[in-house]
Amino acid sequence: MAERVGRDGFDCAPLRAALAPLGVLVGARRIRPGDEAAFADPDLGRPANLARRRASGAARIVARDHLGELGADAAAPLPRSPSGAPAWPAGIIGSLAHDDVFAVAAVARRGLLAGIGVDVEPAEPLPADLVDLVLNAAERRATMGDEVKQRLVFVAKEAVYKAIHPLDGTPLEYADIEIGLGEGRAKLCDGRCLQLVTLAGERLVAVALVWEGA
Ligand SMILES: CC(C)(COP(=O)(O)OP(=O)(O)OC[C@H]1O[C@@H](n2cnc3c(N)ncnc32)[C@H](O)[C@@H]1OP(=O)(O)O)[C@@H](O)C(=O)NCCC(=O)NCCS
Incomplete structure (x- = not known):
């Protein structure tokens, strides 16, 4: 079962509360030994990738838990498609992520x-050598030197990439996305707009939403 509030995962209750009215279910789980059994990873034969396989399994445990709540197949295998994005059951959209400790x-x-x-x-500073690569001038001004906020911009851009790439294969770069953390919006260089819901607590989490026709 995915943690609901903090128990063994981090507290993503505020994120869940913001997303539930939009019909989006989100959850987190501390990655544990044995989680690798939850995913028939094509890299199964490579012991060096155990941590990665464990993280992938943990993310799928969280996803399946919520698929059940949506009335979808709670045992769906969620294989990786050729692009790397997970393949979801018919009628479902979703996304997975993991750092070294948590899966969402x-x-x-x-x-x-x-x-x-x-x-x-993790809620840690964005490494200095990434700031100019990831943030544009407006984003640097808006984050006012707050290195953790700068990392949240990075997290938001990765979330945007994962929302957009499965739709049309657009190969987005950081410079193609402008994040407005305050407005809860991401703008793409082609004019498209995404809604952003973010959490800055023990972990930094961003959920990017593409509305039909937006
Ligand atoms: C997809 C990508 C953003 C994932 O980020 P990451 O930090 O490596 O890893 P995360 O833990 O955050 O996410 C991994 C999950 O992303 C998902 N994913 C991978 N490729 C994806 C894609 N093309 N579209 C959507 N989701 C994808 C998978 O579910 C994966 O989990 P799994 O391996 O357990 O199945 C990154 O690997 C990538 O492909 N980047 C290239 C493009 C880029 O960086 N552009 C600049 C950013 S805008």
Whole structure:
């Protein structure tokens, strides 16, 4: 079962509360030994990748838990598609992410929402050598030197990539996305707009939503 509130995962209750009215279910789980059994990873034969396989399994445990709540197949294998994105049951959209300690998943029924992306990172500063690569001038001004907020911008851009890439294969770069953390919006260089819901607590989490027709 995915942790609901903090118990052994981090507290993502505020994120869950913000997303539930939009029809999006999100959850987190501390990655544990044995979680690798939850995913028939194509890298199974490579023992060096145990941590990664464990994280992938943990994310799928969280996702399946929520698929059950949506009335979808709670045993769905969720294999990786050739692009790397997970393949969801018919009528479902979703996204997975993991850092070294936690796995997260967000799922919804396809309908008004066309795409979802999620990312998670520890609440630590964005390494200085990444700031100029990831943030544009407006984002640097808005984050006012707050290195953890800068990392949240990074997390948001990764979430946007995961929401958009499965839709049309757009190969987004950081410079193609402008994040407005205050407005809860991401703008793409092609004019498209995504809604952003973010959490800055023990972990940094961003969920990017593509509304149909937006
Ligand atoms: C997809 C990507 C953003 C994932 O980020 P990451 O930090 O490596 O790993 P995360 O733990 O956050 O996410 C991994 C999950 O992303 C998902 N994912 C991978 N490729 C994906 C894609 N093309 N579309 C959507 N989701 C994808 C998978 O579910 C994966 O989990 P799994 O391996 O257990 O199945 C990254 O690997 C990537 O492909 N980047 C290239 C593009 C880029 O960086 N552009 C600049 C950012 S805008």
